[in-house]
Amino acid sequence: MFRNLGYTDEPFYEKTQDEYDIESERGRERFAELMEILSRHLPIKSGRALDIGCNAGLSSFVLEELGFEVIGIDIQEKFVKRAKELAKKRGSKAEFYVMDAKNLNFKESTFDLVALLGYPLAHFSIWDFDKILQEVRRVLKPQGYIVIQESDFLWTLIRGFNQPGLEAEGLVRINVDVNVYEGYLERLLIDFERGVFSRDKFYIWSSWILRYVFEKNGFEAEFKDNDLIIARMR
Amino acid sequence: MFKNLGETFEPTYKEKLWMYDPRTEVGKKRMKKQKELLESFLPHKKR
Amino acid sequence: MRAFSPIKSGKALDIGCGIGISTFALEELGFEVVGIDVQEELVEKAKDIAKELEFKAEFRVMDAKKLDFPDESFDLVALLGNPLPHLSVYDFDDIVQEAVRVLKPHGVIFVDYADWVKLLHDGYKHVLVEEPFIQFHVSLNTVKGQVERLFINLEKGYSFRVKINVWSPWIVEFILRKAGFDVKTHYLGTFSVVTVGVKP
Numbered sequence: 001m002f003r004n005l006g007y008t009d010e011p012f013y014e015k016t017q018d019e020y021d022i023e024s025e026r027g028r029e030r031f032a033e034l035m036e037i038l039s040r041h042l043p044i045k046s047g048r049a050l051d052i053g054c055n056a057g058l059s060s061f062v063l064e065e066l067g068f069e070v071i072g073i074d075i076q077e078k079f080v081k082r083a084k085e086l087a088k089k090r091g092s093k094a095e096f097y098v099m100d101a102k103n104l105n106f107k108e109s110t111f112d113l114v115a116l117l118g119y120p121l122a123h124f125s126i127w128d129f130d131k132i133l134q135e136v137r138r139v140l141k142p143q144g145y146i147v148i149q150e151s152d153f154l155w156t157l158i159r160g161f162n163q164p165g166l167e168a169e170g171l172v173r174i175n176v177d178v179n180v181y182e183g184y185l186e187r188l189l190i191d192f193e194r195g196v197f198s199r200d201k202f203y204i205w206s207s208w209i210l211r212y213v214f215e216k217n218g219f220e221a222e223f224k225d226n227d228l229i230i231a232r233m234r
Numbered sequence: 235m236f237k238n239l240g241e242t243f244e245p246t247y248k249e250k251l252w253m254y255d256p257r258t259e260v261g262k263k264r265m266k267k268q269k270e271l272l273e274s275f276l277p278h279k280k281r
Numbered sequence: 282m283r284a285f286s287p288i289k290s291g292k293a294l295d296i297g298c299g300i301g302i303s304t305f306a307l308e309e310l311g312f313e314v315v316g317i318d319v320q321e322e323l324v325e326k327a328k329d330i331a332k333e334l335e336f337k338a339e340f341r342v343m344d345a346k347k348l349d350f351p352d353e354s355f356d357l358v359a360l361l362g363n364p365l366p367h368l369s370v371y372d373f374d375d376i377v378q379e380a381v382r383v384l385k386p387h388g389v390i391f392v393d394y395a396d397w398v399k400l401l402h403d404g405y406k407h408v409l410v411e412e413p414f415i416q417f418h419v420s421l422n423t424v425k426g427q428v429e430r431l432f433i434n435l436e437k438g439y440s441f442r443v444k445i446n447v448w449s450p451w452i453v454e455f456i457l458r459k460a461g462f463d464v465k466t467h468y469l470g471t472f473s474v475v476t477v478g479v480k481p
Contacts, residue, residue: 102370126455130459154421156403178398178399180466181450181454181466183451206421206426207423208370208424209370209448211424213455216459236440237438238439238440238441242442244441245434246414246443247320247323249414254362256302256330259331264362268302268362270360271393272307272359275387275475275477276289276391278288
C-alpha cells in the first residue's frame with residue numbers, strides 16, 4: 001500500500017517546490033516579500049554573497065536583484081539544476097553549485113555576505129550549525145555579515161506537539177517523539193496523494209541557543225523583526 | 235493581606251532548607267540518593 | 282574482586298553546595314571535598330553542620346565562574362542537586378571553562394539536572410502542588426531561554442515569581458564537548474538527568 005521512504009524530507013520539498021520556484025505564483029510572491037525584508041534590513045547591498053541552501057535559487061535571485069554578485073549552493077542536485085536553468089532564462093549571472101555547507105569549497109575571505117534564508121535551521125543539529133559557522137567565519141571577509149531567517153521552534157514543541165498538521169496539500173505531519181540527546185523532533189510525513197510516507201528530523205532551535213552558538217563562534221548577533229538575524233564577527 | 239514578593243528564589247530556600255539538612259530524615263534520604271547517583275555514574279577506573 | 286570501580290577518592294569540588302548535603306555525600310563516598318557557594322549564610326550553616334556531624338569538608342564562599350584554586354588541583358568537579366535552573370548558558374559555559382582548568386587530566390565533571398525542554402513539552406500547563414507552595418507556569422522567554430513560574434504560599438499569604446533557565450541534554454553536552462570533555466548522559470527521567478564529562 002503506502003511505500004516507506006525511510007528518513008528523508010523529499011516528500012516535503014516535492015510538495016512545496018512552488019514556494020522556491022520563481023516561475024510559480026507563490027514563488028513570485030515570496031520573491032517580493034524577501035526583497036522587501038532584505039532591502040529593509042541588510043546593512044550592505046553590494047559585494048559577493050553566498051546563498052546557503054539556495055534550493056531553486058529564489059533567494060539567490062533576490063540577492064542579485066539587490067546588487068550582490070551571488071553564488072548559491074545546495075546539497076540537493078536537482079534543486080541546483082533547476083536554479084541553473086532558471087538563471088539562464090532570467091539572464092542571471094548567479095552561479096550555482098552542489099555543496100555541503102559544512103565543507104565549503106571556497107578560499108578565505110571570499111564573501112561580503114553569507115545568507116541562510118527560508119528557515120533552514122530545522123535541518124541542522126547544534127553541531128552542524130557550529131561547523132557551518134566555523135566555515136562561514138573562514139570564507140567571510142572580516143567586515144562581512146551573515147544573515148539568517150529563523151523562527152522559534154520551542155513553541156512548536158511545547159504547544160503544538162500533539163496536534164497533527166497539514167504541511168502542504170495532502171501531506172500530513174505527525175510528531176512522533178522528542179530526542180533530547182540531539183535536540184530534534186522525530187516526525188512522520190504521510191503523503192496521501194503519492195501513497196508514500198517518511199520520517200524526518202526537525203531540529204529544535206530557539207533564540208537563546210542560537211545567540212549562544214553565534215557568540216561561541218565569535219559572532220555578534222542582532223535579532224531583527226521578520227525573523228531576521230544579522231551577525232558579524234567580533 | 236496577600237503579599238507579592240516579586241522575583242526571588244528566597245522563600246524556596248527558607249521554606250525548604252530542612253529538606254536539604256542532613257540531620258532531618260528527608261535530608262538523610264536525599265543524601266543517600268545523591269550517593270547512589272554518584273556511585274552509579276562516576277566513570278570507572280582500572281584499579 | 283572487581284576489576285573496575287568508580288573513582289571515589291581524591292579531591293572533589295562541590296559547586297553550589299548550599300548547606301552541604303552534596304558535599305557530605307561526596308565525603309562519605311571517600312573524597313576530600315571543598316564545597317563552594319555564592320550565598321554566605323548557606324556556607325556558614327554548612328560549616329556549622331559539618332562541625333556538628335564531624336565532617337572534614339572545607340566550605341568557602343566563592344563564585345564558580347572565578348575559582349580561587351590552582352590549575353589541575355581536583356579529580357572531580359560536581360554540580361549536584363539540579364543547580365542549572367540558576368545558570369544561563371553563558372554562566373554554565375564560564376563555570377565549565379574554570380572546571381577544565383582546575384581538573385587534573387582524566388578528571389571528571391558531574392552534572393545532575395532536570396530536562397526542562399521535556400518538562401515543558403510534557404505539560405507546561407500543569408499546576409504543581411508541593412507543600413507549602415502551589416506553583417504554575419506564567420511565561421516562556423525564548424530570548425533568554427527562561428521559564429517564569431508563579432509560587433503561592435496560601436498559609437503565609439504571599440506569592441513570588443522565579444525565573445528558571447531551560448536546559449536539556451543536547452545543550453549541556455554541547456557546552457561540555459566544546460570545552461574538550463568526553464561526554465556521556467544518563468537519563469533516569471525528566472527530573473533526573475546526569476551528564477558526565479571526562480577531561481582527556
